[in-house]
Amino acid sequence: MKSSVVTPIKKKRQVERRATNVVWHELLVDKATRSQIKEQHPCLLWFTGLSGAGKSTIANIVEKKLNAKGKHTYLLDGDNVRYGLNKDLGFTDEERIENIRRVGEVAKLFVDAGIITIASFISPFRSDRRLVRNLFEEDEFIEVFVSAPLELCEQRDPKGLYKKARAGEIPHFTGIDSPYETPEREHIILSTDTLTAEQCADQLINYMVDNGFID
Ligand code: ADP
Numbered sequence: 001m002k003s004s005v006v007t008p009i010k011k012k013r014q015v016e017r018r019a020t021n022v023v024w025h026e027l028l029v030d031k032a033t034r035s036q037i038k039e040q041h042p043c044l045l046w047f048t049g050l051s052g053a054g055k056s057t058i059a060n061i062v063e064k065k066l067n068a069k070g071k072h073t074y075l076l077d078g079d080n081v082r083y084g085l086n087k088d089l090g091f092t093d094e095e096r097i098e099n100i101r102r103v104g105e106v107a108k109l110f111v112d113a114g115i116i117t118i119a120s121f122i123s124p125f126r127s128d129r130r131l132v133r134n135l136f137e138e139d140e141f142i143e144v145f146v147s148a149p150l151e152l153c154e155q156r157d158p159k160g161l162y163k164k165a166r167a168g169e170i171p172h173f174t175g176i177d178s179p180y181e182t183p184e185r186e187h188i189i190l191s192t193d194t195l196t197a198e199q200c201a202d203q204l205i206n207y208m209v210d211n212g213f214i215d
Contacts, residue, residue: 034114038072042111043213044136045204047120048129048183049146050175051161052153054192054200055120058146061201063118071116071214076103078121091172097128104132111140116214124180133185142213144204145186148193150175 035042045062047055059075066073082089086102089095100123110117123129133141153175154162165173172178188207190200208214 031112031114034112038114040071040114040116041139041213042114043116043140043142044107044111044132045116045118045142045144046107046123046129046132047118047144047146048123048186050148050150050153050180051122051173052156052158053146053148054190054197055122055146057197058190058192058200058204059118059120061197062204065201065205066116066214069214072114073116073118074110076107076110076117076119076121081106091170091178093125093172093178096124100125100128100132104135107132108135111136122174122180124174124178126181126184129183130185139212142188142204142207142211143183143186145183145189146200147189147191152193 031042045059047059049055056077056079059077063073063075081103082099085106086099089099100121103119103121107117107119123132129143133143157163161170161173162176164170165176174180188204190203192200195203205214
């Protein structure tokens, strides 16, 4: 049986686990060099919105369109990340915050690698989205609000999650018993109640062209 007593050795290991004696190591190859090779401007497209709003659907189409333009991309999807990197996290407020913090840091590494990165996460809290935004330069970050009324998302219910949440089987479900804080500083709104997924993807691609993110 495991002992819960904190021995001096355990305590030392806990302290060592935190990054204290760590010094940033300057690398010889930097972001500019990496993105020059790719002839692209790396950035993060951060998709936020209710479950079922259409984030993953549109993010996939956008990635395909960017690839067709010869852009090197990577899509970080909420559910997929929870299979691996974040499989130790649940859906309490604290765990959601940690989920987004880790994804923000991973996205930063991808952007540093010169990649146009797409992140599709409900990310319900404004403060978390602000934290992610603050990891990037202004010309590296686009907050994409994928908007649809809760009733429509619930009707779509592509993964049957709202049904389960209404039945009390999923606690802390965004829109049901956990809040979604509507963006106030988004760069673009994609309204999936009035536009098709394809039209929304085109709207975002046009935004990227108009604002110099891609040619
Ligand atoms: P999210 O990633 O936001 O949870 P998904 O993309 O997984 O949402 O699911 C959205 C569902 O809504 C899909 O089944 C999709 O086919 C459907 N849908 C209907 N209209 C649209 C639209 N205009 N944009 C995006 N998805 C739409």
